[in-house]
Amino acid sequence: xxxxTALIIGVLVAASVYLMLARNFMRFLFGLILLSNxxxxxxxxxxxxxxxxxxxxxxxxxxxxxxxGNALPQALxxxxxxxxxxxxAFTLALAFEAYRRLRTMDSDKMRYxxxxxxxx
Amino acid sequence: xxxxxLVMPIAIPFATAVVAYLMRMSDAGRWISLAGSALSLLxxxxxxxxxxxxxxxxxxxxxxxxxxxxxxxxxYLGAVMVVITAITGLATAIxxxxxxxxxxxxxxxxxxxxxxxxxxxxAFMTGDVFNLYVWFEVxxxxxxxxxxxxxxxxxxxxxxxxxxxxxVSTLVFLSGIGLLYGVTGTLNMADLRDAVAxxxxxxxxxxxxxxxxxxxxxxxxxFPLFFWLPASYHTPSFAVSAVxxxxxxxxxxxxxxxMFTLVFVxxxxxxxxxxxxxxxxxxxxxxxxxxxxxxxRKILSFHIISQIGYMxxxxxxxxxxxxxxxxxxLVHHIIVKANLFLVAGVANKLAGHTDLNRIGxxxxxxxxxxxxxxxxxxxxxxxxxxxxxxxxxxxxKAAIELDNWLIAFVALFVGLLTIFSMTKxxxxxxxxxxxxxxxxxxxxxxxKVRIPMxxxxxxxxxxxxxxxxxxxxxxxxxxxxxAQLLDPTDYVETVLGARP
Numbered sequence: 001x002x003x004x005t006a007l008i009i010g011v012l013v014a015a016s017v018y019l020m021l022a023r024n025f026m027r028f029l030f031g032l033i034l035l036s037n038x039x040x041x042x043x044x045x046x047x048x049x050x051x052x053x054x055x056x057x058x059x060x061x062x063x064x065x066x067x068x069g070n071a072l073p074q075a076l077x078x079x080x081x082x083x084x085x086x087x088x089a090f091t092l093a094l095a096f097e098a099y100r101r102l103r104t105m106d107s108d109k110m111r112y113x114x115x116x117x118x119x120x
Numbered sequence: 121x122x123x124x125x126l127v128m129p130i131a132i133p134f135a136t137a138v139v140a141y142l143m144r145m146s147d148a149g150r151w152i153s154l155a156g157s158a159l160s161l162l163x164x165x166x167x168x169x170x171x172x173x174x175x176x177x178x179x180x181x182x183x184x185x186x187x188x189x190x191x192x193x194x195x196y197l198g199a200v201m202v203v204i205t206a207i208t209g210l211a212t213a214i215x216x217x218x219x220x221x222x223x224x225x226x227x228x229x230x231x232x233x234x235x236x237x238x239x240x241x242x243a244f245m246t247g248d249v250f251n252l253y254v255w256f257e258v259x260x261x262x263x264x265x266x267x268x269x270x271x272x273x274x275x276x277x278x279x280x281x282x283x284x285x286x287x288v289s290t291l292v293f294l295s296g297i298g299l300l301y302g303v304t305g306t307l308n309m310a311d312l313r314d315a316v317a318x319x320x321x322x323x324x325x326x327x328x329x330x331x332x333x334x335x336x337x338x339x340x341x342x343f344p345l346f347f348w349l350p351a352s353y354h355t356p357s358f359a360v361s362a363v364x365x366x367x368x369x370x371x372x373x374x375x376x377x378x379m380f381t382l383v384f385v386x387x388x389x390x391x392x393x394x395x396x397x398x399x400x401x402x403x404x405x406x407x408x409x410x411x412x413x414x415x416x417r418k419i420l421s422f423h424i425i426s427q428i429g430y431m432x433x434x435x436x437x438x439x440x441x442x443x444x445x446x447x448x449x450l451v452h453h454i455i456v457k458a459n460l461f462l463v464a465g466v467a468n469k470l471a472g473h474t475d476l477n478r479i480g481x482x483x484x485x486x487x488x489x490x491x492x493x494x495x496x497x498x499x500x501x502x503x504x505x506x507x508x509x510x511x512x513x514x515x516x517k518a519a520i521e522l523d524n525w526l527i528a529f530v531a532l533f534v535g536l537l538t539i540f541s542m543t544k545x546x547x548x549x550x551x552x553x554x555x556x557x558x559x560x561x562x563x564x565x566x567x568k569v570r571i572p573m574x575x576x577x578x579x580x581x582x583x584x585x586x587x588x589x590x591x592x593x594x595x596x597x598x599x600x601x602x603a604q605l606l607d608p609t610d611y612v613e614t615v616l617g618a619r620p
Contacts, residue, residue, distance in 0.1 A: 020288075025280060025284075028284060032284070032287055032288070032291075035288070035291050036287075036291055038291075038295070039291045039294045039295045039298065042295045042298040042299065043294070043295075043297070043298030043301070044298075045298075045302070046298045046299055046301050046302025046303075047301070047302070048302075072301075073298075073301065076250055076297075076298075076301075079250075079254065080253075080294060083254070083257045086261065087257065087260070087261060087264075087287060087290075090261065090264055090265075090283075091283050091284075091287065094264070094268060094276070094279055094280065094283060095280070097268075097271065097276060098276040098277070098279070098280055101271070101273055101276055102273060102276060102277065107280070107281075110277045110280060110281075111277070112273045112274045112276075112277035113274040113275075113277040113278040113281075113351055113352065113354070113355050114277075114350075114351055
């Protein structure tokens with residue numbers, strides 16, 4: 001289970017790096033989404049995997065019986081997902097507004113705030 | 121009682137943000153923001169008094185004992201950062217009365233500003249790594265909003281770069297937290313100290329330390345991770361860029377100082393050695409980048425980078441004197457840098473531009489502004505007896521005591537080049553006549569706008585002079601702060617309770 005998760009994280013990061021190297025900002029953004037999911041999976045996996053053992057307390061008990069999944073990483077991932085969702089929503093809106101105003105998604109052509117490069 | 125003291129500096133800006141957002145359509149928003157900032161300053165002063173009495177103050181949120189709950193903990197370094205954040209917040213809130221137009225207020229400027237202050241303060245006070253990540257995000261999202269507020273083309277362009285690079289750094293930091301938890305099973309910083317020291321796989325710990333260093337390094341804008349900063353800091357309102365310049369990168373430096381004195385101290389020969397060279401290159405590239413610029417704010421932006429190098433150098437050298445210099449530098453720099461951006465804003469209002477080729481004549485027409493520019497500018501360059509002299513003196517002395525002559529030379533050389541940039545601004549914006557033949561006298565701007573903009577500049581300049589002429593208590597304070605960083609027994613015991 002851990003090996004499979006590690007492989008998935010690796011594939012996600014590789015794909016996100018590939019996407020983020022593109023000049024098109026939308027591709028960069030998709031890469032960012034994949035990277036954020038990879039980070040979330042990392043946290044989840046670092047809490048150790050316990051398949052089929054949800055962190056539930058049986059009715060009438062104060063503590064869970066036997067070995068259950070670690071609930072803390074799940075809480076962390078939940079927080080990170082919510083925050084990541086908000087940030088990505090903002091970034092998407094920013095990308096749209098930038099496209100509307102700058103008429104380009106090519107990050108090489110976004111030179112309004114910086115001096116233009118000398119090209120022959 | 122203690123927990124109230126610790127919660128207030130965060131809760132007041134948040135409450136102010138809510139009220140200011142509700143009142144954004146009226147003129148009341150700016151006064152609410154101002155009142156909130158003044159209250160925050162009082163609250164952080166009260167916190168400072170408590171820290172001076174007890175050394176370290178901590179409180180467990182919702183009464184969950186450490187290391188399970190979230191701890192707020194403030195030592196000398198944390199306390200001075202909280203106070204200086206509140207001071208910068210108040211200064212920019214006053215400045216905003218004059219600078220920020222009603223159009224931006226209606227878009228929620230004051231709410232975003234107060235949330236930013238809350239995020240920065242939270243990051244300085246938390247004792248939990250994951251909570252630190254959350255405060256970083258609070259700070260980031262409000263800084264995104266402030267950066268593109270108004271939506272000019274330059275701002276959108278800058279926003280794309282700022283957002284993209286900062287989000288990547290956040291994800292590196294987040295993955296680092298995940299792995300650190302996987303190795304140690306705790307997120308409480310005080311608890312992490314022992315857990316990291318006792319971890320079996322020290323190689324993995326070093327890898328995680330490097331992930332933290334990269335994550336915080338992007339925020340702190342060190343070489344070679346600083347590219348987002350000069351691409352964005354010259355585009356938003358002057359009040360916004362002053363707060364960014366003063367506080368945001370310093371949160372990165374603070375986080376580095378905290379994690380690399382409290383938690384990641386197992387392999388100092390490796391991690392801190394990297395930091396030394398990173399610091400030297402940061403100082404050099406920043407100051408050389410500034411030399412190539414002719415825009416008021418772009419020059420200042422590159423100088424932020426160069427000055428960050430001095431602070432991280434204080435951490436990297438890792439002696440009591442060096443850390444003391446680092447802490448002193450941090451505080452001095454926030455005051456001076458924020459002030460220079462505020463001066464740039466007034467110069468822009470009077471002379472009509474920030475491009476130094478297109479302005480001039482400010483010395484003749486506005487001698488008061490010229491005098492108020494000279495104080496922070498020469499303090500930045502390290503002229504005695506201003507605050508920057510003492511900050512540089514401590515760092516350079518620490519480098520020489522370690523016989524690290526190369527680093528000491530770089531630090532002094534960068535100081536020299538800083539003078540070059542500052543005299544360039546002086547010569548072009550203040551001394552030479554205005555190229556359009558305009559006489560940039562103060563009465564070109566109405567009193568209602570000019571006076572609120574000048575008050576914080578005067579106040580911050582006065583603080584620079586005070587620290588410069590009377591450095592003794594500040595140096596002593598920094599000495600205790602550095603001692604606490606190097607020997608965090610007190611910090612750990614206050615958070616976790618005294619252990620047998």
